[in-house]
Amino acid sequence: MISLKRKTNDSSDVAAPRLNGQAPDGNASLVPVIEAHGIAKIYRIGDIEVRALDGVDVTIHRGELTAIMGPSGSGKSTLMNILGCLDQPTRGTYKLDGVDVEKLNDDQLAAIRNKKIGFVFQSFNLLRRTSAIDNVEQPLIYAGVRARERRERAAAALESVGLGNRLKHYANELSGGQQQRVAIARALVTNPSIILADEPTGNLDSKSGAEIMCLFQRLNEETGVTVIFVTHDSRIAQHTRRVIRIADGKIVGDNAITDQIIACPDKALPNPVLEKLEHAAA
Amino acid sequence: MLLRELIKLALNTLAANKPRAFLTMLGISIGVGAVIALMSIGAGVQDYITQQFSSAGANLIGVVPGRIQRGPGGGAFGAQAPLTMADYRAVAANTPNIIDISADFARPAVFAYGNKTSEVNVTGVMANFSAIRNWNARVGRMIDEADVGGRSRVVALGQTVANDLFEPGEDPLDKVIRINNVPFRVIGVMESKGASFLGDQDAVAFIPLSTAQERLFGQQSLSVTGERIVSTIYLQAASDNVVDSVIASVDELLRERRRIPADEPSDFSALSQDELINTFGAVTGVLTVFLGAIAAISLLVGGIGIMNIMLVSVTERTREIGLRKAIGARSSAILTQFLTEAVFLSLIGGLIGIGIGFGAAFLVSQFADFRPVVQASTILLAVGFSLAVGLFFGIYPARRASRLNPIDALRFE
Numbered sequence: 001m002i003s004l005k006r007k008t009n010d011s012s013d014v015a016a017p018r019l020n021g022q023a024p025d026g027n028a029s030l031v032p033v034i035e036a037h038g039i040a041k042i043y044r045i046g047d048i049e050v051r052a053l054d055g056v057d058v059t060i061h062r063g064e065l066t067a068i069m070g071p072s073g074s075g076k077s078t079l080m081n082i083l084g085c086l087d088q089p090t091r092g093t094y095k096l097d098g099v100d101v102e103k104l105n106d107d108q109l110a111a112i113r114n115k116k117i118g119f120v121f122q123s124f125n126l127l128r129r130t131s132a133i134d135n136v137e138q139p140l141i142y143a144g145v146r147a148r149e150r151r152e153r154a155a156a157a158l159e160s161v162g163l164g165n166r167l168k169h170y171a172n173e174l175s176g177g178q179q180q181r182v183a184i185a186r187a188l189v190t191n192p193s194i195i196l197a198d199e200p201t202g203n204l205d206s207k208s209g210a211e212i213m214c215l216f217q218r219l220n221e222e223t224g225v226t227v228i229f230v231t232h233d234s235r236i237a238q239h240t241r242r243v244i245r246i247a248d249g250k251i252v253g254d255n256a257i258t259d260q261i262i263a264c265p266d267k268a269l270p271n272p273v274l275e276k277l278e279h280a281a282a
Numbered sequence: 283m284l285l286r287e288l289i290k291l292a293l294n295t296l297a298a299n300k301p302r303a304f305l306t307m308l309g310i311s312i313g314v315g316a317v318i319a320l321m322s323i324g325a326g327v328q329d330y331i332t333q334q335f336s337s338a339g340a341n342l343i344g345v346v347p348g349r350i351q352r353g354p355g356g357g358a359f360g361a362q363a364p365l366t367m368a369d370y371r372a373v374a375a376n377t378p379n380i381i382d383i384s385a386d387f388a389r390p391a392v393f394a395y396g397n398k399t400s401e402v403n404v405t406g407v408m409a410n411f412s413a414i415r416n417w418n419a420r421v422g423r424m425i426d427e428a429d430v431g432g433r434s435r436v437v438a439l440g441q442t443v444a445n446d447l448f449e450p451g452e453d454p455l456d457k458v459i460r461i462n463n464v465p466f467r468v469i470g471v472m473e474s475k476g477a478s479f480l481g482d483q484d485a486v487a488f489i490p491l492s493t494a495q496e497r498l499f500g501q502q503s504l505s506v507t508g509e510r511i512v513s514t515i516y517l518q519a520a521s522d523n524v525v526d527s528v529i530a531s532v533d534e535l536l537r538e539r540r541r542i543p544a545d546e547p548s549d550f551s552a553l554s555q556d557e558l559i560n561t562f563g564a565v566t567g568v569l570t571v572f573l574g575a576i577a578a579i580s581l582l583v584g585g586i587g588i589m590n591i592m593l594v595s596v597t598e599r600t601r602e603i604g605l606r607k608a609i610g611a612r613s614s615a616i617l618t619q620f621l622t623e624a625v626f627l628s629l630i631g632g633l634i635g636i637g638i639g640f641g642a643a644f645l646v647s648q649f650a651d652f653r654p655v656v657q658a659s660t661i662l663l664a665v666g667f668s669l670a671v672g673l674f675f676g677i678y679p680a681r682r683a684s685r686l687n688p689i690d691a692l693r694f695e
Binding site for chain 1: 287294298601602604605606607608609610611612613614615688689692
């Protein structure tokens, strides 16, 4: 099992700007969680060859809060699908948390998604007529976790996103912001290596959107979980610490955010989120 | 992934759309119900027939002239050289393992009393007829040794004949009726055996065999060799186990007496009750299978209903399938989930169908002479069939679900 207490550091490397995550043992090494080299995705439509991705190199380290930005048609969705192990590149190598992903078959990819990736979607994708806690439990069912442990971990994950009092509510009874928080809890519950969030505030009003961004920032800071946003919205990018820009299937920029917006009204982190998650996983 | 989780998932999904699940199940329920009801009715008819034959007497063997084809579509045909009293005596003297033997002679006759008439077979019988055929007089008495020895003009009437000739409430005993214009004294009225598929069993009248052969029918009862003709020779075997050997020895003896070459079939038939039951049983068996097959068609239609609904469900839940794949469901888990749903639909439908089948069988038993028999094998067959229907018609939609590409599925609107 992947430890929740991710090893992060305070290096001011350009690719991995100043990380605010705690480094209790003072270890300063950077641990890459995503290492993608020469990624290409080529579609053939009749005689025409479409290069959705054309030689992309990305390295993302543990504990980073990153946005992959680009206009529609830039290839960012294709990149997200490949990084999320939903799709495989035509060429190139991709190591996720040390595993060579491009060699895996469908079932192995499913297992990798289950263990190492948490998805958050623009449209939440919760199961309707299903309670919040049952929704959060779903990935653990596929991981083969026993019912009792599933309950505990799902409850802890929901508590960590501030929905400890909404466990039994049906997904369709919750507000949009609450639904997205359930989705985040579902992404967190397996202790993934990365969280991939695809336009997570796209269906929310600005207040709920800010709350969601605050939640991501807080989770990143407290637990050191690696979060990657895929967005065309520069406001989301402003909440991160690094922006990778993509256009026409190529990376055109990779910058640290110097004027990061802190979404949380109070920068303090009141909830002992970390202990709760660790307690449940133990 | 645990099977328990799959079952829970399937039940939750079905519960989330109860009207649809119910309507889908209904097809299977009606199919299973029809199979159970019709097969039970078939089995009931078969039991009823067996019972009708069994009431004729225990371990009874009948020998009649002509060849009776066994199996469905059979009947007596062939050259009908009659059986005679000489045959009866030979069989009686030479057949081991029999308790009793009897012969009768039956011909149509006109019965008259006052201005009322009735036309039925009159049967000349021996004194042991009652014992061997398990049939006694309800009032008065049956033909006895003295009647046969004295060639008496006495008659025991079947219930139908008694009803035809006498007014309700009128006592037929000791009344004198005319059979083919010969006066006979009524000595008894037989127990009613009721009407069945064999015809009205009470449309009979019994007189002494000697009286029938010598006084009533005279020349008509003589064969070309001058022997008295008999219609049927009845034998009662000593036990169930020797019925076949008795039949074989009668067969051998009569073939020899009638000089039938070894390569030719017998021109007479020795049949046990079992064989008669089997002959009719084969007919009703075919009928049962036929009814079951018709009912199975409705099961098939129900199965197509399941497939239809499952296909709709897969389309509706494309995003759910995409999500499940994204969070780590293997294709096999998706396949199993949808298959479990289909199987549950058909299985629950099947269980409801058993109830419907029982109800229909019960209703039939209220209105019909016979009692439908719901056999465990029928229920197993119906449940097994509905399971198979669920699997068969569920596999295509489930495969479709499991093969969805998660990227496309997640983007599906």
